[in-house]
Amino acid sequence: MNGIGFIKGMLLTLRHFVESYVDDVRYGFKKYSPNVDNFQQRQGTQAAGVFTVQYPDEKVAMPERFRFVPFLVVEDYDHPERPGKDWCTSCGICAKVCPPQCIWIVRSNDPATGRPVPEPEAFFIDIDICMNCGFCAEYCPFDAIKMDHDYELASYDRTTSHIFDKDKLSKEFKYWKTIAPNRAIDEAQARGGWEHKDAQKAARRGGGAADSKREEVRARKEEEQKQPVASAPVAQETKPAAAETPAPAAATSGGGEKPWTDSEEERERRKQAALARKAARASKRE
Amino acid sequence: MELNLQELSKTQYPIPADLQNNVAITSLSKIYNWGRRNSMWPMLFGLACCAIEMIATASSRFDFSRFGMEVMRATPRQSDLMIVSGTVTKKMVVPIVRLYNQMPEPKYVLAMGACASGGGPFKEGYNVVSGIDKYLPVDVYVPGCPPTPQALLFGLIALQKKIDGQSIADYDDVPWYGVGLSDPAPVPILGPDIIDPRQMDMIRRQAEKAASDGGVLNAARSLPSAAVAVLDAPAKAAKPAPAAAAPAASEADDKRAAALARKAARAAKSEGAAASTTPAAVPAASLPSGGKPWEESEAIREQRKQAALARKAARANKTEG
């Protein structure tokens, strides 16, 4: 008896040792190559042996429900009617429900009447307090605050950069549709359309404008579908069976760039264009 | 990790095309930093929840031995990097400062997670230190509650890049090669509440003031006079906050602090791209001897407020029009 149990244990260690080379034999030098789509197998339930993720060269992507620090949803910068508009109405529910109370909102007031305007004048999140619990996103009635998936936030200084203000928190709605395509669809169904609740209300009131607007939306959708960023068409209200649609972003996963967005300049350009349009509209009204 | 010749030979001296890949011109700093950053030994030292993610980072799946960090040492004497992984309590900060003082230089501190950076969700608690940078200089902050192993790895890579940016020719970057021992961080005292020795004079003054006023010595007040002044009159931005007046640091401290500040500024400049969120930093704020880590943030806040007001005014104009 003496030593048998010990030897058995050592054999098991040996088996693990041998198993750690199984994948090397199977995939050869291409084990970590982005062209060989074996990540799922290596990380799955049937895997054996080493399952190390070579972090900067390959990263474990995050599931849709993943929560890191929150971000604010703003309308796409190329939105025809309300480009760059905050979805947030500064109702304050997120600030009230936040367990460590890290959300600060300054509500806008109409300077003429002094009545509150449904948009935040300033919005801060102290990410040194935030506990990533996701309550803000869960209880937001306007789908205006969401949990981000970008965890690469390390910095050398916190005093200047760890209180996120509105500029830093704002991300396009498009981004949310990319990082959480299915949830975005579910939420849009609950809202009754892709647009923000208030925009839908306005559209219903507007009546006549709806047709042309729909045209615009359709055109925009077609344009979008040409891009790798795929989102479900607005007309198709039913949720596509998950099995049929492989993760839309999966197609781009091999690419080097952030798949959800075009380059920084492109985004900036669109933003500028949007602002210009906005200004033009404003001057027209005047 | 393999020595990347191309990376090493990126110097200011041009290499003729026919000699490329045959000759490597490099600076001693680069070789030195390459060696240093690939053998960072973290201290085996866990505080709270983040420690579990740190262990996950160290084990099979994320495996930070790929970065030369597998040798986690429990003794501070053999470690280069202190990963402050979790909530720092007042009771625990005393041993932490002691451990830090026992680490040989060069030494680095990584604040992992919201708690170590700024108190986190437990910030309001009576036994919680609102950020380890109140007592120790921090090199890299990794936000998140808890940061995922990948987020921690990103922070460790950011630290490596910071090390890459240091030059051994520059005394400010490598003050530990100077003459004599460096000054230890002052160890806090557990009195009726935690006492930072650097604030001793200030506490004494406040106590005297309280005694003469017949009031109470209670730091929790509505607003400090200085802060009120700043809020009320933003123009007078250069307002010394009370803590700033604390004659805490000796002259030697000042010198060292200045050196550290320059060093941090350099690192931030040279590697600004490493961390997407690093702004043109005001790094002195994270220093231990300054004792006023919130002044900058106030200035920033003021700036933000002004910007917000300007925007508001603009909007008001527009609507009026």
Add this chain to the structure above:
Amino acid sequence: MVDMTVPNSPATSIEDAIADLKAKFPDAVSDDKREGYSGVIVSKDKLLEVARYIHDTLGFDYLSSATAVDYLGEGNHSNDHLEMVYHAYRTTGGKALVFKAQTDREKAELPSLVSVWKGADFQEREAWDLFGIRFQGHPNLKRILMWEGFHGFPMRKDWHEAYYEQDHKPFDSRWPSGHVYRAEERNIFGKNVKYPADIDLSKLTDISESSMYEGFGMGVEYTQVRDGEGMATDQLIVNMGPHHPSTHGVFRMIMRLDGETVTHLEPVMGYLHRNHEKIGERNTFLQNIPFTDRLDYISSMGNNHGYVLAVEQLLALAPKYTPPTYRTEVLRVLMVELTRIVNHLWAIGFWLNDLGAFFTPVLYFIQERERILDFFEAVAGSRMMCNYMRFGGVFADLPERIRTVANLMNDRVRDFNTMQFLTEMINERIPRTIDELDEYLTNSDIVRVRSEGVGYLSREDAINYSAAGPLLRGSGVAYDIRRAEPYSIYDELDFDVAVQYEGDMYARYLVRLQEMRESVRILKQILPRLEYTAGESVASPFAYSGKVPIGEAYGRVENGKGELGYYVVSAGDKKAAANPWRYHVRAPSFINLTPLGVMAKGGKVADLVAILGSIDIVLGETDR
């Protein structure tokens, strides 16, 4: 099975026990007639006598929780007072006998019950530390979580911390004009500190260290102790921690050694005391859920479960109450049992680390843990801080697919069918890992030699010291709350309570191993239930600012580490009906440390870390 008859128990049900108690002590015992409260109030002069009767005659041999409540100001009470609340159980199962003792706030004194239940030791010290109740007859009444010399009793309602802003969340300063600031900016010292007005800086000494060594003698004690043969040995005082690779966090032990033998040991804790309960009383009921994640951060799902069960007891007092749906319960059990496996894998792995199997087994276990965490991440959104359960529901149903979405550069995606993933994990991977562990270590000679007969805790001591979980069951007490007082759907699930009789480290290891197998057995029964309840709603009917009816509740679950209890009081405060008046966590990691001294005594110092490892503590829960 063990003989589990209760010694001369005259009363079986709780009502009978209370009637018996009232008949025996008509002057001292009265019903607690406050709205929503239960149990009896015992006058403090007779408390010790009554407690002894409850223990000896009525057979409530297990003191689960003893905690203080500060009733100050308005609320569900007439006069300001401090109150100790005790929950005593029988190890044969059944409900709690709740008894309370009240004392004046100014001169707070109560008799100590350590002589009846030794498990009251740390809990009374905590009440002294945080509430300032002096327990007469307590053998070692020192501060336990804060340091000796700290000013004030922080859990009292009128004690405010340096960053105090308001009594209850949400704070008014956040909205609608939330101009951001850091709390440091509002403090003169730029730190989270405040000092008493009468601070005497000339005589400022740090007594936090020296007070710990009181009763040990300071430093090395040179008095030589001579044994029978005239051999001279030194008594040595050794400190271990709070920074030590094998203390599983920031735990500290001070011990007196005779040669290599431990003769006396005192655990020192509080190095991770992050004021969970004080913050919890400022939070709303809902806001506490993510905070419970950070108690025992290895098994956050279990923590959530205990807390929502406690609050659901209160919610059930309301006229309109919808209990959680069956699918909700199924999902909860699924998560909790997976968590238990994670917890035990972690516990065994690090215990083996302490025994010298440095990191090899841990690495094997962490692989499986990572896969389970992937599942948690896909379902709840975070690997560790799941924040999954809600009052009357859960955060969300299982997603159809465990699918990741590329976002950052070089992201690699995975896409599994959730049910298939679960089935493969439960039917193949997890059992295989457990078998592997069994094959690897159960008969390993080294493990057996190191652990058999070491760290012995007798059955009587285990009960009397309020040990819980594998520590209790390893000593031959078949007490598992899932069976003793079933909650959720455990009464319809088929599983056995793992129990071993040896009371040593090896027995605890075997209990954990067995429990993982039982968890797999439960999970296999959960899978079909998941299938046929698909589509049922799991949403919580509780609004974000929902009010909770007046009353008290004690919800407890069998967590991986042992009995996790939450004592919550809703005082019906007009201004803050959504905030708990009292929120207390009965932390198994904390109370399981009470018998550490007994287990270590007489053992070798080299076994000490392993004994600690076999208790399986997590400091987030120990210190809260």
